[in-house]
Each structure stands twice: as structure tokens, then as C-alpha cells.
Amino acid sequence: MAIDRYLVEQHQLGLMPATLRFYSWSPPAISLGYHQHQYPDRWQNLIWHGRAIDLVRRPTGGRAVLHQGDLTYAVVISGLSGSRTQVYQQICEFLIQGWRSLGIQLHYGTVGRGYIHNPNCFGTATGADLVLADGTKLIGSAQLRRGNVILQHGSMRLEPDEELFAQVFGKDVFAPVKLPLNLHKEELVRTVMNALVASAKSYFQAEFVVQPLSDREWEKVYLDCD
Template identity: 70%
Template sequence: MAIDSWLLKQHQSGHPPALRFYTWSPPAISLGYHQHKYPEHWQHLVWQGEKVDLVRRPTGGRAVLHQGDLTYAVVTSDVTSGIVGSRVQVYQKICEFLIQGWRSLGIELQYGTAGRGYIHNPNCFGTATGADLILPDGTKLIGSAQLRRGGAILQHGSMRLHPSAELFTQVFGTESFSPVHFPQNLDIEKIIAALIAAAEDCFGMELKVQPISESEWEAILS
């Protein structure tokens, strides 16, 4: 996520918008920027012999377990994308490519509605807001968070693909886990390809793969 923050700074200085996808190794729990209360045992979790990292996002929201998920990040601005409006309207404008991409894979998504337990639930996937995307059965598939710096926008989020019920229960308890069922032939490469095609269509741009250089890595790590 340090790369996400760096991409936002790059965009503020005139670089083009960016879209990236990534997974996590080892697993980690990302805390929202303002989330200061969380169970103490999260600091001592071990999964398959590896310590579960505890990291803080540059964006707000509640805790997300990154294991068996795919994370996306969009860096853009109201000038380059023409995205204007309230925070939820901006969320939903950016989320159009997620809805269209998943629809091309045969999976329909819709926006959630925050329940009464939203404020007190430390688990991002425990409830859904108008910025989150849920399946027809109400299961939350994508939770997103956003950071704005002037006219520049970072929106990133987690897509639950194949989370471990055992680890999820260790982190959030037995009431939190609800499995997501996908077609058997749906792998992560197909998902990313569909989302890239949808992003090019929704945002009217051609995306180019741009590896991070050695000097850029040094800037990110510093």
C-alpha cells in the first residue's frame, strides 16, 4: 500500500492516472487510517507458520484481512477523469469498472446499505455501505476506501476471492465468515483481465503496463 500512496503523490505532480492489482504474502490485516481500537490478539496471529502482518492503510474504514483476496487501487483526479460530486458519488463512478468487469464474468454486483452495526463492527466485511459492492444474496464481495489530496484521488479495495474460513474466524469470530462461490474456471488472471478491459471502457483510456524501476522502488521504500 506504500506503492498506492506513492502513486498518489506521483499523480499530484503530473503523472498519469494509475490502476494496479496485487495480492498479499504473508497475509495481513490492514487497519483504517483512523482505526485505533482492535483486538489485542491481532498482534500475535500466525497463519501457516508465518506471522500475520498488521499494517495501517493511508485510507479510512475498518479492518480488512488480506488473505485469499485481490486488492485493486485506482489513482486519478477530478480533472483527468471528470469525476465530481459527493464522496459516495465519486466512489460509485470509480466502481463502475468493477461492476462491469464482474458482470462480464457472469457475476452481478450492487451497492450495499450500511446496517446499524456499521460503526461498532471492526470488520470491514461485516457490513456494507453505499460505497461497497455486494452479491445478490447480500454477501459483500468488494470493500473500498478512499483518500483525497486536493483534486487527486486514491481509491483502493479488497475483493474476497478464496479466503480461509479458519483464519477469518481467528481474526473476526465465527459470526463474520460467509463463503463466496465462483465458477470453477474463474481464476485471478481472468478476473484481472476482465477488470482491465472494463476500466479501459469505463474511463475511455488505454492502459499500459509500467513496471516500477529500481530508483522508484527506492523512493517508495524511503
């Protein structure tokens, strides 16, 4: 989350180009929306496979997301115009095209404002979310705007653990994800990332350069965390 915020700041200052980022979480974590201040006390003491589950706050809005068995994407970009929904759809198009190349059709959710009463981000699907043909939510996204710079990041559920999901959000709320890819773990993540990078190149008409953060940049990120 701190890295995503740092990328926004650097792009806003003109020190970094538009960015596409993918990452996973170790240990698993629950990310809270920026304005989400009510959540169960027990979330601060969750253990899974002998490791504490991190509780972090996103710079974006929305509700709690359990990051385990998922892949997170982040787009930092400027120059887009339109309403919040229109900008969501402009950015989400590369996700739709990338998953389509894997044989999976995604559609926008249809839930209205009532979603705010559900603490679980994946419990409902709004017009900013992408769902499978059976209505199961595959991708939940959120945005942050700083001037004309936009951060949109989101969680793509690949292999969520039903037991952990029930431990966090309760029983009878888990919707299994059924992906017809017959891939597991590293191979599944690599396949999805490659498809989305290819679709982003085509959709945004951009060339990407893989560039890890430098030691100095890591220092700035850690200072921001403090």
C-alpha cells in the same frame, strides 16, 4: 499501502498519469483503516501456516480488512467531481461492468453509519461496497483525497480461508463467497484481472501501459515506509 500512497503523491505532482493497479498479499495481512486505533492485541501475534500475519495501516479510512485469498485493486485518478458517494459510484462502475462480463451481478450495500461499530470491514456493506445477489459482500472499498487527486482501493474476496477468518474476527461471522466461475487460485485471479482491465479501458476510455516501478521508485517507496 506505501506504493498506493506513492502513486497518489506522484500523480498530484504531475509526474505520473492516472493508474490502475492490482496486487495480492504475501504473507497474509490485516490492513487497518487510517483512523482505526482500537483493535484486539492478539492481532499483533497471529500466525498462519507458520508465518506471522502482517499488521499494516492504510492511507484510507474504514475498518480492518483481512488480506488472504483476495485481490486488491487501486485506482489513482483526478478530475472527478461530485460528493464522496458519487465519486465512489463513478469509479465502482468499472468493477460492476467487469464482474458483469463474468456473469456476476453486483449491487451497492445499504448499511448506514452503524457500520463503524463493527471492526470487520466485511461484516457489513455500505453504499461504497459491492455485494452479490444474496447480500454477501464481495468488494469493500475506501478512499483518500489529496486536492483533486483520489485514491480508491479495495479488497475483492475470491478464496478466503474460513479458519483464518474465524481466528481473526471470531466464529460465526464468516460469510462464504460463492462465485459461479469454477476457477481456482492463479487462473481465477488472472481471469478477474483481465475482465476488470477490459472494463476499465472501455469505461474510462483509456489505454493502459504496464509499467513496473523502477529501482529508484522502489527506493522512494521504502524511504516512505521508514
